[in-house]
Structures are given as structure tokens and as C-alpha cells.
Amino acid sequence: xxxxxxxxxxxxxxxxxxxxxxxxxxxxxxxxxxxxxxxxxxxxxxxxxxxxxxxxxxxxxxxxxxxxxxxxxxxxxxxxxxxxxxxxxxxxxxxxxxxxxxxxxxxxxxxxxxxxxxxxxxxxxxxxxxxxxxxxxxxxxxxxxxxxxxxxxxxxxxxxxxxxxxxxxxxxxxxxxxxxxxxxxxxxxxxxxxxxxxxxxxxxxxxxxxxxxxxxxxxxxxxxxxxxxxxxxxxxxxxxxxxxxxxxxxxxxxxxxxxxxxxxx
Amino acid sequence: xxxxxxxxxxxxxxxxxxxxxxxxxxxxxxxxxxxxxxxxxxxxxxxxxxxxxxxxxxxxxxxxxxxxxxxxxxxxxxxxxxxxxxxxxxxxxxxxxxxxxxxxxxxxxxxxxxxxxxxxxxxxxxxxxxxxxxxxxxxxxxxxxxxxxxxxxxxxxxxxxxxxxxxxxxxxxxxxxxxxxxxxxxxxxxxxxxxxxxxxxxxxxxxxxxxxxxxxxxxxxxxxxxxxxxxxxxxxxxxxxxxxxxxxxxxxxxxxxxxxxxxxxxxxxxx
Numbered sequence: 001x002x003x004x005x006x007x008x009x010x011x012x013x014x015x016x017x018x019x020x021x022x023x024x025x026x027x028x029x030x031x032x033x034x035x036x037x038x039x040x041x042x043x044x045x046x047x048x049x050x051x052x053x054x055x056x057x058x059x060x061x062x063x064x065x066x067x068x069x070x071x072x073x074x075x076x077x078x079x080x081x082x083x084x085x086x087x088x089x090x091x092x093x094x095x096x097x098x099x100x101x102x103x104x105x106x107x108x109x110x111x112x113x114x115x116x117x118x119x120x121x122x123x124x125x126x127x128x129x130x131x132x133x134x135x136x137x138x139x140x141x142x143x144x145x146x147x148x149x150x151x152x153x154x155x156x157x158x159x160x161x162x163x164x165x166x167x168x169x170x171x172x173x174x175x176x177x178x179x180x181x182x183x184x185x186x187x188x189x190x191x192x193x194x195x196x197x198x199x200x201x202x203x204x205x206x207x208x209x210x211x212x213x214x215x216x217x218x219x220x221x222x223x224x225x226x227x228x229x230x231x232x233x234x235x236x237x238x239x240x241x242x243x244x245x246x247x248x249x250x251x252x253x254x255x256x257x258x259x260x261x262x263x264x265x
Numbered sequence: 266x267x268x269x270x271x272x273x274x275x276x277x278x279x280x281x282x283x284x285x286x287x288x289x290x291x292x293x294x295x296x297x298x299x300x301x302x303x304x305x306x307x308x309x310x311x312x313x314x315x316x317x318x319x320x321x322x323x324x325x326x327x328x329x330x331x332x333x334x335x336x337x338x339x340x341x342x343x344x345x346x347x348x349x350x351x352x353x354x355x356x357x358x359x360x361x362x363x364x365x366x367x368x369x370x371x372x373x374x375x376x377x378x379x380x381x382x383x384x385x386x387x388x389x390x391x392x393x394x395x396x397x398x399x400x401x402x403x404x405x406x407x408x409x410x411x412x413x414x415x416x417x418x419x420x421x422x423x424x425x426x427x428x429x430x431x432x433x434x435x436x437x438x439x440x441x442x443x444x445x446x447x448x449x450x451x452x453x454x455x456x457x458x459x460x461x462x463x464x465x466x467x468x469x470x471x472x473x474x475x476x477x478x479x480x481x482x483x484x485x486x487x488x489x490x491x492x493x494x495x496x497x498x499x500x501x502x503x504x505x506x507x508x509x510x511x512x513x514x515x516x517x518x519x520x521x522x523x524x525x526x527x528x529x530x531x532x533x534x535x536x
Contacts, residue, residue: 152359155326159353160376170376174363256363256404 041225046232049225057214057226061233064195064210067123068241071130072191076184078131079138086139087146087172104136108194112201123208126198133194137186145179146172178257181249188245192238273301276337276428276460277323283331284318284486292318294485296332300428300462305454307463307475309517311525315486316464320430323462324353352426354434358413360405360420367392367401370419377424384423391423394453411442415449422453431463435470444502447473451500468521472513473505480517482524489524492517 023043029035030042037045050057082100086093112129119125149172157167199212211230218227277300284293293315300306300323308316321327322334336351352373360369370391374384392398395415405413414434421429435443447470454461465471471478472494479491494513496504504510 150359152355152357153361155355156353156359156372157376158326159324159351160373162376166376170372171361174361177363256406 038222038224041228045225046228050229050232053226053229057211057229057233060209060211060214060230061237063208064192064199064212064234065237065241067126067130067199067210068192068195068237071127071134071194072188072241074127074131075134075138075187075191079135079183079187080142080180082135082139083142083146083176084168086143093143100136100139103132108133108197109201112198115198116202122202126195126202126210129198129201130191130194133197134187134191137183137190138180139183141179141183141186142176145176148179149175178253181245181253184245184249185242188241189238192234192241196234273303275299276302278335279319279323279332280334281332282319282322282329282334284315284322284327285330291485293322293329294487296486296488298479298488298491300460302460303458304476305451305461305463305474307465307471307478308481309465309468309471309478309521310481310486310489311483311521312466313486314481314483314524316481317432318486319481320353320432320462320464323428324351324430326353350424350426351428351430352421352424354414354417354421354429354431356433356436358405358410358417360413360416362405365402365404366397366408366416366419369405369416370401370423372420373424387423387425391419394422394456395419395449411438411446414438414446418450418453422457425457426459429459429461431461433464433466436465436467443470444505448502450474451498455498468514468517469505472510472517473500478517480520480524490520492520 027042027044030040041049082096086096108129111132112125115128115132116122116125119128153171153175154167157171162170195210196212199210200216203213203216211234214230215227218224218230277298279296279298279300282293282296283291285291296315296319298319308319310316318327322329360366361372364372367388371381371384371388374387375381388401389398392401395418397412397415397419400408400412400416405416408416418434435446438446450461451474463471463474475494477491477493480489481487482489492513496509496513
């Protein structure tokens with residue numbers, strides 16, 4: 001128990017130590033070499049900009065996170081539905097899976113302009129782009145999970161004359177959960193990336209502007225400290241969203257799955 | 266009472282059954298077997314002799330490619346049509362890792378649509394029979410291998426089956442656990458008045474448990490001979506070290522060895 005707690009503390013303290021060393025070195029480097037802030041701003045200046053421009057930046061952050069979260073929810077829903085469709089028959093999967101891959105390998109930068117032309121509302125277009133980016137890992141992992149069911153349990157369900165629905169709901173779905181959560185973790189990062197990249201292409205402005213727009217503008221205006229501040233926010237948002245999915249998966253699987261068990265030895 | 270005399274009604278009739286897999290492997294060839302009510306029938310033989318295949322056919326998990334099977338003289342519909350129940354215990358416990366022992370044991374009843382309130386007494390009785398009453402709320406991973414197997418047996422017993430099929434259920438357990446579970450299984454068989462078909466590759470286990478043993482040979486899988494183990498029940502641990510036990514084991518060993526030798530010419534290229 002004690003050992004476990006110190007492990008836990010190390011998990012937080014060790015990366016924090018790395019961050020402090022890194023930031024200190026950065027600050028020292030910029031100060032000693034007298035590097036101008038429009039090339040590389042010091043961490044303290046970035047922190048100050050973060051505070052000074054907080055209204056602008058946090059507003060943009062809210063827009064970007066909103067798009068990423070809605071896209072993630074859509075990708076999860078569509079991914080699960082597609083996976084459920086795929087496992088209904090090998091024929092369906094064989095016919096449709098190549099197109100899921102096609103969706104995955106086509107760069108979002110290439111299809112974003114099309115989506116933006118077709119969909120009038122920019123926000124909806126951005127959500128669609130981020131969904132397209134995030135949906136594939138949910139589809140492929142959930143499909144794999146729904147198929148990776150203990151052979152013996154399948155036989156047992158057959159012997160018990162279980163209906164197709166019972167086998168799906170009481171056997172395949174619980175068996176697929178660990179795989180699904182693996183896919184969700186990847187999708188979380190991709191949804192955020194999708195939201196940012198699509199906004200770069202779409203070039204929003206005014207009220208609906210997200211962090212990508214702020215980065216773009218800061219670059220044009222050579223306001224490099226603000227650019228850095230926006231980058232920091234994106235990174236923090238990504239980490240927070242990832243941590244949230246890890247937490248959800250831990251709560252859902254903690255009781256039984258190997259990946260979440262704390263092995264007592 | 267458990268002698269399962271020759272005139273006890275035949276509950277499963279296997280006639281000239283062949284099973285060839287799509288790959289062309291002939292798993293069973295011309296198998297004839299009568300399973301009589303109340304007997305403890307064990308299939309022994311070298312690996313690849315089709316023991317598990319035969320059990321799966323009797324369970325209705327797969328269909329023969331030749332010959333026919335009849336259950337309770339009622340044709341092919343073996344559970345729905347006759348109201349008789351067949352339960353299966355696999356080589357591994359095959360419990361749902363996310364569900365408690367109680368939920369696992371309740372599974373066949375809830376799949377059959379029985380309301381939960383009605384299942385409680387039966388689940389508790391099944392758990393009591395395998396001495397797991399105190400572990401109903403545990404998850405499978407919290408139990409030892411032997412206890413997981415007992416939970417698996419409880420799940421098979423909860424439907425009060427007429428025929429219990431067991432496919433090397435204790436094969437993965439250590440010798441001590443296996444012997445204890447063998448004893449418990451015999452006690453259950455007596456108490457429940459059911460018919461058991463048991464697959465094992467242990468001659469000692471076969472002699473200890475069975476009223477009758479069918480010896481199988483491989484390439485192709487077939488039944489060479491059946492032996493009656495004409496010893497009274499209950500069989501205690503003393504039976505394991507008795508002279509009659511040793512004689513039965515010896516005779517059976519010789520027969521199994523013959524079964525192995527039988528396969529040899531087939532394995533070697535023709536001269």
C-alpha cells in the first residue's frame with residue numbers, strides 16, 4: 001500500500017521535475033543569448049501573455065474544445081454503429097471495410113475544403129471534419145473487440161439457445177469494451193487534431209474563431225508569444241481530454257480487465 | 266441404483282456417425298454408441314481421436330457428416346422438442362470475467378428468460394452443491410483454478426440437466442485438486458440422478474469415475490471397445506489404491522496402448 005502510494009506520487013512528480021528543468025533551461029537560454037521574443041519567447045513571457053490575453057484565448061479554446069468534443073461524441077456513436085453493422089456479417093464487413101480505410105488514409109487537409117464548400121455552417125463543417133478524422137480507430141477497435149469473444153462462451157450461449165440479441169448484448173458488447181476504450185483513447189487526440197487542422201483550412205473569424213485561427217493570426221502579426229500561449233492551451237486541452245477518457249475506461253473496466261488491474265505481489 | 270443396467274433406456278443413440286471437417290480431416294468414422302440413462306460414461310483415448318468432437322456432436326454444437334444421432338428417441342430436436350436438457354462443461358472454466366460468480370451461474374436461466382426472483386433459490390442451490398456459497402459476489406479472477414471450475418459446474422447444474430457433458434474439465438488442474446473434484450463430481454452425480462458423459466486422457470480418472478469406459482483410437486477417430494467398471498459406489502479414495510482399481514487401470518492401459526499402436530501404420534508412409 002505504502003509502496004503503491006509512493007509509486008503514485010512518482011508518477012506525478014517525475015514529469016513535473018522534467019517540466020521544471022526544461023522550462024528553466026529554456027528561460028536561461030533565451031535570457032543569456034538575448035533571443036528576441038518574435039523568434040522564441042521566454043516561458044515567463046508566454047505565461048504573461050496567457051494571462052493578459054485570457055479572454056481572447058479562453059474564448060477560442062472553448063470553441064475548439066466544443067468542436068472536438070461534439071466530434072468525439074459523433075465519432076464514438078458512428079463508430080459503434082458501424083462496428084455493430086460490420087459484425088452482423090462477414091459480407092457487410094468485407095464490402096464496407098475498405099471504404100472505412102479510405103476515409104482514414106485520405107488526408108483531412110485534402111477533403112476539408114470540399115466539406116466546407118458543401119456545408120454552409122462553418123461550425124458544422126469543422127465538426128464533420130474532426131469526426132471523419134476521429135471515427136476510424138473507434139470502428140476498427142470496436143469491430144475487433146466484438147469479434148474477439150471467448151470461443152467457449154460463444155458455444156455456451158449457443159447451447160443455452162441464446163438469441164442473437166442476447167449474445168450481442170450480454171457477451172459481445174462486454175467483451176468488446178476494453179478494445180473500444182483503446183480506440184476511444186486514440187480518437188480523443190484525433191478529434192482535437194481534426195478540429196484544429198480543419199479550422200486552419202476553413203479560416204474562420206469573429207465570434208466562432210477557435211485556437212487555430214488565433215495561431216494563424218498571431219503568426220501573421222508576428223505575435224509569437226500569443227502563438228505559443230495558444231499552443232500551450234491546445235496541448236493542455238489534449239492532455240485533459242486524454243486523461244478524461246483514461247478515467248472513464250478505468251471506471252468501466254477496473255473491476256475485471258487485466259489492463260486496469262493493480263497486480264498485488 | 267447407479268449401475269445403469271443394460272436395460273436402462275437409451276437416451277442418446279449414435280449410429281454410424283462420421284465427421285469430416287471442411288479441411289478434409291476425418292475426425293470420426295463409423296462411430297456407434299448408446300448412452301443409457303443414469304450411467305457415467307467416459308471417453309478415453311490419445312489426443313486427436315475425436316473425443317471432443319463426439320461430445321460436441323452429442324451436444325448439438327456441430328452436425329455429423331454421415332450417420333445419425335437420436336436424443337431420447339425423439340429425433341433431432343434435442344432440447345426444445347423433448348424438454349430434456351443437456352449441459353456442457355468445457356476444458357476451461359469459460360466464465361464471463363466481468364460478471365460475479367452468481368451472475369455467471371444464473372446465465373443459462375436468464376438466457377432462457379426466467380425472471381430473476383425465480384432464479385435465486387436455484388442459483389443458491391447450485392452454488393451450495395459445489396461449495397461456493399460464500400463466493401457468489403466474487404469475480405472469477407478472484408477464485409483459484411479449481412474454484413473457477415466448480416463455478417463452471419454450478420452453471421451447468423443450475424438447469425438441472427438430464428445429460429451432463431464434460432470435456433476434460435479437470436485437465437488443467439493439479440493432481441490434488443483434480444482428485445478432490447472427481448470425488449465431488451461423483452457425489453453430485455449420485456445426488457442428482459443424472460447421466461454424465463466425461464472426456465479425459467487420464468486412465469486413472471476414467472476408472473475412478475465411470476460405470477463404463479469407451480476407448481477411442483485416432484486416425485480416423487473411432488471407438489475401439491467399451492469396458493464396464495463393475496465396482497460399487499460410493500467410491501472412496503481407498504478404491505484408488507485397491508487391487509481391483511489397479512487391474513482395471515492395467516486392462517484399460519493395454520487397450521489404450523493398442524489404440525495408439527493401431528494408429529501407427531497409418532502415420533508411416535506405405536511400404
